[in-house]
Amino acid sequence: MEDNNSNQNKTITSEMEKHKNNIIVILQNTNATPFQRHSDIAFACCFCKNQYLNPKELKAHTLNDHNESEIKEICKRKNLRYYLMKLDVTDLVCNICNEGISTPQGLFEHLEGHGKKIYTDMGSRIIPFRFNTEKHECAICSEVFCKFKNLREHLNIHFKNYVCKFCDTGFITLGLLASHEASHNFGTFQCDYCDKRFYTCKSKKIHERLLHRDKIEEKLMTQDEDNDKESDNKAIDQAKVEADSSANLGVIRLHKMEKEKHHDNILVVLENTNATPFGKCTDTGYDCLLCTQKFFHPKDLKEHKLTTHTTDEFLSLCKQERLRSYIVKLDITGLLCKICNNRVESWDNLFEHLENHGKFIHRDINNHIIPFVFDSDNPLQVCAICAIAFHKVKLLREHMNTHFPNYICDVCNAAFITERMLSAHIQCHKTGVFKCGLCEKSFKTYRSRRAHEYMVHVKSNHASRCGFCKKTFKSYAHKTEHLKTVHGVILNELRCSVCDRTFKSQPLLTTHVKRDHLMERHYKCNECEKTFFNKIYLKSHMVTHTGIRNFECEVCKKTFAWSKILKKHMRAHMDDRSFKCNRCEKAFVQKLNWQNHMRKKHNEEVS
Structure with missing residues (x-):
């Protein structure tokens, strides 16, 4: 038994040495540079851990500041179980012949042509990345991803060194x-x-890591077991996992069948109705899932899909989705049954209607098919189930979680359509002290830190991007003005249902309704009985009690309690007569004087 373990250890050691040899040959003879990823935001140097927002800067730093002697140290103390080397192969060049190497697949062959020893009798742990576009493009198959994390997961397809037995x-x-x-x-x-x-071991571990972090750290600090005992326990735990996995193989197979049931349901709906799937909805319109075309109006996308693409194309695309993130957005505007040519009045009746035609629908699974109705005469987005209206498709999509509560948050009971949405939401419950990896700021939640890193360090406070020309802006309001003046896109204004006032954004409308119609007043003065809508109003009111006058006129040294009063006062010194009478051409410094003039001289009320 000891001989078998000894031979296995020698094999592992030998394989590790082969991996080390391959990476050393590549780093010594090409301009490929290793890197690490920090919080999906920055790129870190594998040698000195310096961080760079731009991979080009990291490549220049690595090639200029680190020598060959450090390369041999890069693989030390690495465990074969986790050994992985991420390489930036952008503009890959051989240092021996100064020729460009067009593909990562040809790298080993090229170096062997120079007499370099490369081991190819094992799975590769050297993963290539190319950073020459804004999006994350696979260096092997050129498929594009919106996030680095998604690209990293995708690369498992190209490097199947280990295969799940389930x-x-x-x-x-x-x-x-x-x-x-x-x-x-x-x-x-x-x-x-x-x-x-919890239903799965992984869900339990996530829950413990997020909500009991302090207890876990305390438990780890009090553990005083040696490495041998820890290794034995890990081996026992692994054996238990394998035993439990084998015992529950039947349950696992049922879990695999769930996605097939989703495919069956969507096939029945698409083949027998005029419902059409759609992708992202941005300022530039609605994306077709099956090609690169965009359509500003959903009815044009519906016509395009029905005349250009087949149901089989869409189903093949669905099969690439993981069950944890599986969702199908359907446009059911003017929903018709192709079998009887009758209108299906509501989404709730669709499955029953199709079953009456003898079509089989799987009812024993959560529904991931989400309906949307688009009315060209209504500027608002109306929920296809409860008819609540929203200003944006994004807000409506978030609202649909309430109608399809497939996954529930254990902390706050919020509902979500997919497991992936729940996982993203759980981050808001992850509290503690989270330091930014790129500056000295700290945050109370993990999500706040991520938002700060993205907004301040990655986008430099220019997170709003135009979908047409990719220009970025500091605020959504600036982007809206750009869309209107440059691209001729006029976004629908939000109208208050009580007083018909219009607003450019949902937050402004919400504030107006709460302040002016619901009369919310949650901030109370400690000196008197007055209440106020927000802290700013309360702070302004407190001046009446304290008598503090911090704003002084530089001309006459008169002091004021509020800056806006000082600004009005300064207009008198500058003789700024902005308030003009449109009848007798008199002009006034103060608005009140102008209103009195219009009322007394011209019998007209102005505001």
Whole structure:
């Protein structure tokens, strides 16, 4: 038994040495540079941990500041189980012949042509990335992703070093495989720190990591076990996981079938109705899921899909989606049954209507097919189920979580359509002290830190982007004005249902309704009985009690309690007569004097 373990350890050591040899040959003979990723925001140097927002800056730093002797140290103390080397192969050039290497696949062959020893009798752990576009493009198949995280997950397809025994999904490292297989470990798992129970081992671990972080850290600090005992425990735990996985194989297969049931349902709907799927909705219009075309009006997209694309094309696209993020957005405007040519009045009746025609619908799964109705005469987006209106499709899409509560947050009971949406939401409950990796600021929540890093360090406070020309703006209001003046796109203004006032954004409308119609007054003065809508109004009011007059006129030294009063006063010194009578051409400094003039001289009330 000891001989077998010894041979296995030698094999692992030998394989690790081969990986080290390959990476050293590449780094010494090409301009490829290793990197690490920090919080999906910055790029970190593998040698000195310096961080750079731009991968070009990191490449220049690595090539100029680090020498060959450091390269051999880069792989030390790495465990083969987790060994992975991310390489930036942008504009890849061989240092020996100064020729460009067009594809990562030809890299090994090129170096072997120069007499360099490359081991190819094992799975590759050297993962290429190319950063020559704004989006994240796969260096192997050129598929584009909106996030670096999605690209990293995609690369498991190209490097199937380890394959899941339950679903045949491939992974680059054994560590990634072990983490994935935990999601197949079904049963009843109770939290080690509270009474909550979970359907999967992975859900339990996520819950513990987010809500019991302090207790976990305390437990780790008090542990005094040696490395051998810890290794034995890990081996025992792994054996238990494998045993539980085997015992629950039947449950796992049922889980795999759930996605097939979703495919069956969407196939029935698309083949027998005029409902049409759509992708993202931005300032530039609605995206077709099956090609690169965009349509400003959803009815044009519906006509395009029905005349250009087949149902089989869409289903093949759906099969690429993971179940945890599986969602189909359907335009059901003017919903018609192709079998009987009758209108289907509501989404709730659709499945029953199709079943009456003998079509089979799977009812034993959560529904991930989300309906939308687009009325060209109504500038607002109306929910297809409850008829509540929203200014944007994004707000309506978030509202649909309430109608399809497939996954529930254990902390606040918020509902979500997909498991992926729930996972993103859970981040708002992750509290503590989170330091920005690029400046000295700290935040109370993980989500706040991520938002800060993205807005301040990545986008430099220019997060609003025009969908037509990709120009960025500091605020949504600036982008709206740009769309209107440059591209001729006029976004619908929001109208108050009580007084018909219009607003450019939902927050402005919400504030107006709460302040002027609902009369919300949550801030009370400690000196008197007056109440105010927000802290700013309360702070302004407090001057009447304190008598503080911090704003002084530089001309006459008169002081004022509020800056706006000082500004009005300064107009008298500058003889700024902005208020003009349109009848007798008299002009006034003060608005009140202008109003009195219009009322007394011309019998007209002005505001």
